Amino acid sequence: MVPPPIATPSDKLPLAKLKLPKNFNIEVYASGMVNARSLRISDKGTVFVSTRLSDTIYAVTNKNGKREVKPLVTGLYRPNGIALHNGTLYIAELNKISKIDNVEDHLDDASKPTVIYDDLPSDEPHGWKFLTVGPDNKLYFNIGAPCNICVPPPTHAQIRRINLDGSGMQVVARGIRQVVGMDWHPLLNQLYFTENQRDWLSEDLPQDKLNRLAHPGQDNFGFPYCHQGDIADQQFGWGHSCDEFTKPIALLGPHSAPLGMRFYTGQMFPKEYRNAIFIARHGSWNKSKKIGGDIVVAKLNPDGTVKSIEPFITGFLENNNYVGRPVDIELMKDGSMLLSDDWNGAVYRITYGPPRVSMGRWVGH
Amino acid sequence: MRRASRARTIVAALLAGALPAMAADPPEKLAPCLTCHGTQGQSESLDVPSLGAQTAPYTVIQLFMFRKGLRVGEPMNAMSKEHGVDDLQSAAQFLAALPPPKPPTDAGYSARLERGNALARQHHCVVCHRPDFSGYENVPRLANQREDYLLKTLRDYKSGARHGYDATMAEVLQPVDDAQLVELSYYLAHLPAFSAEVPAGVSTAKPTKTAPAQSTAAPEPAPSSLAAPTPTSPSSRLSAAKISELLGHGDADLKRGDVASARLFYERAAVAGDARAALRLGATFDPTFLGRAGLRNVRGDSAVARLWYGRALNLGAAEAKPRLDNLDERQGR
Numbered sequence: 001m002v003p004p005p006i007a008t009p010s011d012k013l014p015l016a017k018l019k020l021p022k023n024f025n026i027e028v029y030a031s032g033m034v035n036a037r038s039l040r041i042s043d044k045g046t047v048f049v050s051t052r053l054s055d056t057i058y059a060v061t062n063k064n065g066k067r068e069v070k071p072l073v074t075g076l077y078r079p080n081g082i083a084l085h086n087g088t089l090y091i092a093e094l095n096k097i098s099k100i101d102n103v104e105d106h107l108d109d110a111s112k113p114t115v116i117y118d119d120l121p122s123d124e125p126h127g128w129k130f131l132t133v134g135p136d137n138k139l140y141f142n143i144g145a146p147c148n149i150c151v152p153p154p155t156h157a158q159i160r161r162i163n164l165d166g167s168g169m170q171v172v173a174r175g176i177r178q179v180v181g182m183d184w185h186p187l188l189n190q191l192y193f194t195e196n197q198r199d200w201l202s203e204d205l206p207q208d209k210l211n212r213l214a215h216p217g218q219d220n221f222g223f224p225y226c227h228q229g230d231i232a233d234q235q236f237g238w239g240h241s242c243d244e245f246t247k248p249i250a251l252l253g254p255h256s257a258p259l260g261m262r263f264y265t266g267q268m269f270p271k272e273y274r275n276a277i278f279i280a281r282h283g284s285w286n287k288s289k290k291i292g293g294d295i296v297v298a299k300l301n302p303d304g305t306v307k308s309i310e311p312f313i314t315g316f317l318e319n320n321n322y323v324g325r326p327v328d329i330e331l332m333k334d335g336s337m338l339l340s341d342d343w344n345g346a347v348y349r350i351t352y353g354p355p356r357v358s359m360g361r362w363v364g365h
Numbered sequence: 366m367r368r369a370s371r372a373r374t375i376v377a378a379l380l381a382g383a384l385p386a387m388a389a390d391p392p393e394k395l396a397p398c399l400t401c402h403g404t405q406g407q408s409e410s411l412d413v414p415s416l417g418a419q420t421a422p423y424t425v426i427q428l429f430m431f432r433k434g435l436r437v438g439e440p441m442n443a444m445s446k447e448h449g450v451d452d453l454q455s456a457a458q459f460l461a462a463l464p465p466p467k468p469p470t471d472a473g474y475s476a477r478l479e480r481g482n483a484l485a486r487q488h489h490c491v492v493c494h495r496p497d498f499s500g501y502e503n504v505p506r507l508a509n510q511r512e513d514y515l516l517k518t519l520r521d522y523k524s525g526a527r528h529g530y531d532a533t534m535a536e537v538l539q540p541v542d543d544a545q546l547v548e549l550s551y552y553l554a555h556l557p558a559f560s561a562e563v564p565a566g567v568s569t570a571k572p573t574k575t576a577p578a579q580s581t582a583a584p585e586p587a588p589s590s591l592a593a594p595t596p597t598s599p600s601s602r603l604s605a606a607k608i609s610e611l612l613g614h615g616d617a618d619l620k621r622g623d624v625a626s627a628r629l630f631y632e633r634a635a636v637a638g639d640a641r642a643a644l645r646l647g648a649t650f651d652p653t654f655l656g657r658a659g660l661r662n663v664r665g666d667s668a669v670a671r672l673w674y675g676r677a678l679n680l681g682a683a684e685a686k687p688r689l690d691n692l693d694e695r696q697g698r
Contacts, residue, residue: 002503002531005429006450053530125534147539222459286492
């Protein structure tokens with residue numbers, strides 16, 4: 001079930017079907033962006049939206065409350081990964097990483113991005129990338145396994161980091177099938193990431209994972225030998241023990257496809273959400289009874305382990321059909337949260353506060 | 366006499382139901398497309414896909430990709446340039462309402478069909494494309510697509526020459542080798558017409574116990590260029606006497622419990638277009654039949670049984686219908 005190539009008009013978006021905890025509100029932030037995927041927000045409040053199945057990066061400007069969606073760059077190939085740092089937009093396509101300096105000054109006349117790193121394979125399976133900048137001012141991105149299940153070449157199934165100019169590549173984690181979401185613990189400064197596990201083993205196994213990179217350069221998360229920390233692969237597991245590998249810190253459901261994840265560091269939501277991780281589960285594609293299509297929140301212990309996982313936004317899955325599919329989460333300066341939906345080509349904003357005077361949602365605001 | 370009355374029944378059925386859909390004019394901008402893809406959903410051109418009954422969301426995605434240059438192929442890139450979203454959607458809906466492409470006139474070799482059937486299940490094709498390969502939502506219909514186009518498409522996905530809208534096909538074909546792509550294409554092109562695709566008037570018109578000898582009935586359609594030429598392409602014409610002889614040998618073998626030999630005789634007659642042979646061949650794979658006949662040491666295969674029953678039904682043997690239903694019930698579909 002892939003997202004359609006036509007965005008849903010804003011008045012047809014499924015907001016009324018979504019369920020949030022008490023006193024949380026959801027509204028349309030921007031729409032009309034086919035296959036809206038990764039979200040990044042600049043200091044000036046411009047929201048950058050990537051795509052995976054289209055060729056475009058969008059910019060959503062916000063001037064005095066008036067929002068405008070414009071294509072920033074087109075002609076890209078699977079430009080899923082984007083990151084912002086010191087005014088530069090970094091773009092990860094299938095097999096190259098490029099940048100646009102001072103992007104805020106070029107929202108209407110952005111030139112072709114300048115390539116900074118292209119020592120990358122071109123495999124289609126799990127070839128799309130998630131891109132982020134770490135507290136060490138380096139770019140982090142994934143190279144997925146070129147298959148559902150196989151012994152990957154040494155260049156694959158890993159997370160790499162490079163300097164902002166593309167130099168100094170290091171592999172920081174291995175044995176990872178595919179990552180489509182990473183973020184740093186705001187206090188421990190450790191990299192957390194979601195991982196999508198293999199298909200066709202069974203409908204209920206293995207579960208997708210939430211991982212933590214405690215030992216950069218050393219941790220191996222088990223692919224293709226061990227799944228979900230305790231299941232040896234039926235084909236490749238022989239001769240290995242799951243104890244050889246770094247275990248997940250939480251299991252996120254079989255084939256639920258957890259993608260974007262974000263530590264909540266804002267002030268708007270109640271205190272119980274401080275430093276918790278919001279995780280967008282895109283939802284399963286091949287499972288008979290679909291699972292996911294929601295936002296869950298992982299609350300953590302002081303040592304960074306997971307205390308609980310609870311539903312936060314549900315309702316994207318209705319009668320075993322998707323009415324939307326959540327992808328990435330970003331925080332605005334005021335502590336409200338943005339959420340992308342690649343099924344409808346839209347971005348939503350989630351706020352906390354007692355109900356407004358009218359029950360109407362802020363559609364078109 | 367009888368044939369004439371049956372023909373009248375079919376004409377009446379067409380007038381009552383099917384004609385309005387068939388008579389609908391294509392959207393104006395679609396007319397040039399149909400010169401290659403076929404006005405009735407069936408392409409007669411090498412490497413050009415049949416689009417009849419294709420799932421509309423899939424067609425919209427492909428047109429979107431051609432328009433954006435994400436899928437490369439002329440003349441499609443140039444032809445899709447000028448079209449807006451509404452054009453893409455109306456084209457897709459029109460094509461989805463055209464009749465599905467017809468199965469080839471030869472039923473295909475059962476050994477190859479069995480290999481293709483096994484591969485399609487081993488690699489989970491049926492999960493998304495559906496057990497009858499009619500497709501679903503954005504997942505395309507594959508049943509009776511042109512064999513040359515299927516093979517080219519699979520090879521292009523495998524090599525990366527064709528980028529999918531997403532990476533699913535590249536991923537699932539990763540462990541499939543070229544010889545298997547050839548078998549899959551052959552199997553998908555030769556799928557028998559399923560009961561749902563038989564016009565309602567036909568199956569109810571012939572509730573007879575003895576199927577007519579097809580070889581002496583209406584003339585076979587002229588061999589079309591549809592089936593990619595294979596050096597082993599069987600003849601679809603055998604004399605009535607030869608068919609009877611094959612059936613006799615098959616029956617004798619089956620009575621002795623020699624199912625493997627019986628299948629060979631039945632297959633020859635079934636491939637030549639004989640409904641009774643297709644029905645009996647289906648039975649030799651039908652777990653219910655094998656159980657009742659006490660042939661418990663013979664391995665059944667519901668999927669293969671379904672193939673041949675479907676073929677028998679298509680050739681006019683109405684008895685195949687309850688057997689197909691029985692297979693469906695067993696599988697809990």
